[in-house]
Amino acid sequence: MDFGLSEEQVLLKDSVRRYFEGECPTSRVRTVMEGSDGHDVGLWSGLTEMGIPGLLVPEAQGGSGLDLLDAALVAEEMGWACIPGPYLACVMATVGLLAVDDTSVAARLLSGIAAGDILATVALGEDGDEWDADRVQTRVEGGVLRGTKPLVPYAASADVVLVAARDAEGPGLWLVERGAGGMTIAPLEGSDMTRRVARVTLAETPGTKIASGRRAIDRARDAGLVLLAADAYGGAQRCVEMTRDYVLTREQFGQPIGAFQAVKHQLADLATQLEPALSLWWYAAHAYDHIPEDAARYAALAKAHLTDLYDRAMRDCTELHGGIGFTWEYDLQLWFRRAIFDRAFLGDAAHHRQRAADLAGW
Amino acid sequence: MDFGLSEEQVLLKDSVRRYFEGECPTSRVRTVMEGSDGHDVGLWSGLTEMGIPGLLVPEAQGGSGLDLLDAALVAEEMGWACIPGPYLACVMATVGLLAVDDTSVAARLLSGIAAGDILATVALGEDGDEWDADRVQTRVEGGVLRGTKPLVPYAASADVVLVAARDAEGPGLWLVERGAGGMTIAPLEGSDMTRRVARVTLAETPGTKIASGRRAIDRARDAGLVLLAADAYGGAQRCVEMTRDYVLTREQFGQPIGAFQAVKHQLADLATQLEPALSLWWYAAHAYDHIPEDAARYAALAKAHLTDLYDRAMRDCTELHGGIGFTWEYDLQLWFRRAIFDRAFLGDAAHHRQRAADLAGW
Amino acid sequence: MNLSFSPEYEAFRADVRAFVAEHWTAADAAATEVDPDSVAAMTGAAVRTDERAASFRTLAIERGYLYRHVPRAYGGSEQPPDPLKAVIIAEEFKAAKAPFEIMGQGPSMLVPTLLEHGTEAQKQRFVRDTLVGKIRWCQGYSEPGAGSDLASLRTKAELDGDHWVVNGQKIWTSSAQEAEWMFALVRTEPDRPKHDGITYMLIEMNSPGIDVRPLRQMTGDVDFSEVFFENVRVPADGVIGERGQGWVVSRSTLKHERALIGNAALQRRTFDGLLLLAQTVELRGGRAIDDPVIRDRLVAVETRLLAAERHGQRLLTLSARGEDPGFAAMVPKLYATGLSYDIAKLAMDVQGDKGLLAIGEEQAHFSGMFTVAYMWSLGILIAGGTANIQRNIIAERGLGMPREVRK
């Protein structure tokens, strides 16, 4: 019985944090935010050297064959450091590929992902906040796809898109290559420009079916939920720390504002709510790989709870900062935007709570 | 345009408050709580002398012909002073009678109510938290009633019970006299022993139909909702005041605990939420008599909001009192119990919010 | 209790309505239309100040409808206080989309201060032009080291002959780029502690030595600036009230500002937008408003909004009756700030996954206007004193609790 990180996991977290501290201060984050595609190729190749895109790729395909917990620890650090880029898309696509029927195609793509040669993403959700595999409307007939995917992460940068769609047999996953005929990619502006999305329209677009049924779709979504929870935790912790440091420095009425009991209690309450939430997403990540009966439910619970807390943390931290926290130049707003993304992407908290109740058979 | 109390209303409130201060300290409240029927005849006859049971009774029947707002101001004072007795039942029955078809029967009863000779109550709700007139299951066939009314206020003391039931034409209101055949009254123990309830079983019980349709039932319920809101407001304000006084007296760490910023802010937040809520139930009461299109909706909103606030007030005030607030001897717990009643009786906050959304046609 | 107006007031309303109908035509109103989905509509920023509007305002002042508390000698319409008439005028002007009193910091904060503490010459010089928008003002209170705690101001002014020489920095100055003048608090007696030695000063913004640097906000817009002063010379008579008494002079204006922010009109506008949004957005095959959890939250915030609005009517009544509103007048701002946030947050959730789209993104619901509201709801938390300062005031002045123990 050991509910804690291994030495290797602590090492992974530390090395990622050191890399971001050295290579990706918020000045670089802002540059990427302002760039056209939100994808810093240099940063990504540094991560590739560290083996990050291949964390979940089996060793046979050149990856590390690790667990979702390892990938989530990296997501936590990205949340902490506000790192831009297609990591979420990459992990969701990877676990989707690990769940497909056509293992030869998957093996080729996974090798490419681990090597940093292929950027993969997933197109799951549809208009109307529809993320459930059973409600996919994108149609496949005669080997071509027809439909719209309104929020596809890093579609404009991706080499391949794994598309949730349905044919006569029901839902499944199709592989669509970059530049496929009839595929239109319209990049969207999001509040959070560190995680880009695009509206992808498929009009008679050729694709290859790689998975039947909903399992690959569900696995990709559940992994995304856990990663968003981890990102939210990292981000919220960072904001609590920034705020603590700020209120210890900022003086009003002759003392640091952090000496006022009201300020102390607001931060104490926030930190108290956050601390046990760490164990919640740890468990969700662990269950994803090792405790199948808890995997989907805890992914939903963790996403709902952590993104609620992230929202609350941003409210309280912005208030405690006063005016400076509301400025563009001060970095707090970068996390505020990230909290908006984490909360909205893949469906909101109340929806996942309802799913969790259903999954429990209540 | 005058959204405030008239001089007469201020006078009414003041005289009721003085009466309770003089005649009904919490020692008397506790005696009544421990009594068998929760009805202090002496107190009630004092109120009758002041014209309280007849406030809403037309002048022709010996009452004052006032508005629900006047009755609600009395309810606020009862909430403030934690007054036991059948006032809520009396008002609900009165407005029910004002809405009936058979005005001769109503006139007789209303005269009796105003004179203090008749104690009337209403039996509306049914098992399963059913308070809606359209869902009444109690049946009337051949002039006799069959059904169960699980929470009838002061049924054991009442001379007449107005029963919501249905016959072939649909829902309506029936008059059942004390001691009617087949009527069993089982007094129940409630958390709040200042407002008694009983489970009333009707087995082939004779009754007289006095209203067809749901209007009389709805009017009685809506009046009850407004009165509960007013009671909650009075009670919550009293608890804030008690707590303010307590924290200014109680010393810890060498100063009154009310000097700690956290304590100050908890009370300030509470008082800030309560203050505008006064205007909400004032308006609900005013709309009940004068703005029909807002009456039902505001009654629901006021009941939901004020009983939510009462609950919160009790939580915060108990916490701020520390151990003493948790004792039987200290009076705070009397209001705690009253808050439980106000919240649960006639259906809970979320239910009334849902009704309010429906009534708005959303 | 009577929510209708007496015949006397109804007659007054008819007069106002007739006046507006005559002088502000349907064509004028149409030219004032703001796209209801626009960011301007959300933040209430659309106020006309052109010539057509100015001439209408002049007529309305003559008629006694605008700036009723300001003497005619200084450009107001000098009417006896009557909160009900004031409400009727505001309602009728709003219904006709006619130009109303300019709500900026000049008319609502500086003018009352001038009327109370200014010299005759100062009143003549500034009030009239401020009321009709010819002189625009910005407020110079906050400094990097003095936000809630104005007593810690460091911007200083030293007398040099017949001029003050100002050095220092202000922050969170709204409209600093457009304003012709600033009213500011500066320290003139550096050896006196805290509140003492602060002077209320009028500074022309085109004076040499002033540097205005815009502050970009979280929303991406610029509504505030930093203003730097380097040896800025201000004539000696540019002081309101006594030298060193600026703290007292400034306190009346702060009250005005708070009343402004505490008004529930902004929350009403956001809520109405939210309601429309919830009825429009489709989530998982149904209208968002039919989702029971959203529906419950929607009614819960609406209830608080209705309470705030009715509370405003109660305050108005107290004012009309000439009664002291006491505690009731202290709570609207703190109440409204929490409500603003909860309305805006719900609007974010109602949008489902599309809530992540940016302000101005056309794929977003209502062009992402609710993201502006969401971010602004945090700005409101901060403006006019943080919520914690409000809680202190309510506890100490409202509930009679002990003042802070300080070092």
Place this chain on the structure above:
Amino acid sequence: MNLSFSPEYEAFRADVRAFVAEHWTAADAAATEVDPDSVAAMTGAAVRTDERAASFRTLAIERGYLYRHVPRAYGGSEQPPDPLKAVIIAEEFKAAKAPFEIMGQGPSMLVPTLLEHGTEAQKQRFVRDTLVGKIRWCQGYSEPGAGSDLASLRTKAELDGDHWVVNGQKIWTSSAQEAEWMFALVRTEPDRPKHDGITYMLIEMNSPGIDVRPLRQMTGDVDFSEVFFENVRVPADGVIGERGQGWVVSRSTLKHERALIGNAALQRRTFDGLLLLAQTVELRGGRAIDDPVIRDRLVAVETRLLAAERHGQRLLTLSARGEDPGFAAMVPKLYATGLSYDIAKLAMDVQGDKGLLAIGEEQAHFSGMFTVAYMWSLGILIAGGTANIQRNIIAERGLGMPREVRK
């Protein structure tokens, strides 16, 4: 991360299970059954202390399963610290409904104090009998004027020959009526300020001059008393640690108490009851749990409970690894108190109108047991230091924020 136990521990578990199966029969377990709907089950009050249970406990101590941190010389089983074994023992004993360590204030608060600060004679005299329930203890810390602020204690003891003479009053003393002894904090050096001059003293409850007056609680039950001392004589050797050092001696015990209250087991029990309630109660024609708003709230509180439980596993792991839990160990109590209230409040709402019925009323759902939980959730807010004191500690010791400025 590995949530299963290693073979070594699984072997240990098998041993424990075999031991329990041999010595605590199905008949014993059946005799321990508590009506799951009862108030006793809700508050966890049902603990067997009869002869049969005592003999089982003695065997379990001999085998090394109970009181593992207490030396054999004083009646414990003196095992090397191993949090995982401790968890396995607790799980197996619980599954078999076998008597476990007595959780009262004697074993969990006094015994650690005695072991750390007591004389050899004191340890011999008290520890063993306390562990098996032969001596029951109550705690004499709180006073009417000293709740959170123990430094303000006024109950005093003066040396008179070879006895202390105690005068004063304690309050919120649980089990004062049953207890044979009290461990108390009393002031022995009245001229020394605050924390100084407080002594940790053992007082026999049948001493002349002690008057125990039960305090009835909001729930109607009596779990606490006031205890009055009038010239109560205590032998001079009835002091733990040095005279005047009671503050230091007492601090270790408070830590134990907080850990106890922060444990999520009570919240789990209430939540499981709530879930059953929500699946059972019919509201407006459907199960309460099918009401989407209730369903949402139910999952929201369950999530917080699951987080608390997983957090407990994380703390256990840190403890098993010998790592400093740091901040993580400071939050469970504050976290659990808010959660308790929200679970209980939801349970009140789930009952609909029947939530107004009293504890013990047979028409109430589950005999009104959730009203007990609701009222107790407020009691828990208060017990072991109010939430505000917890927040101070977390902010100051956990987040490194400045200490309170005090007069």
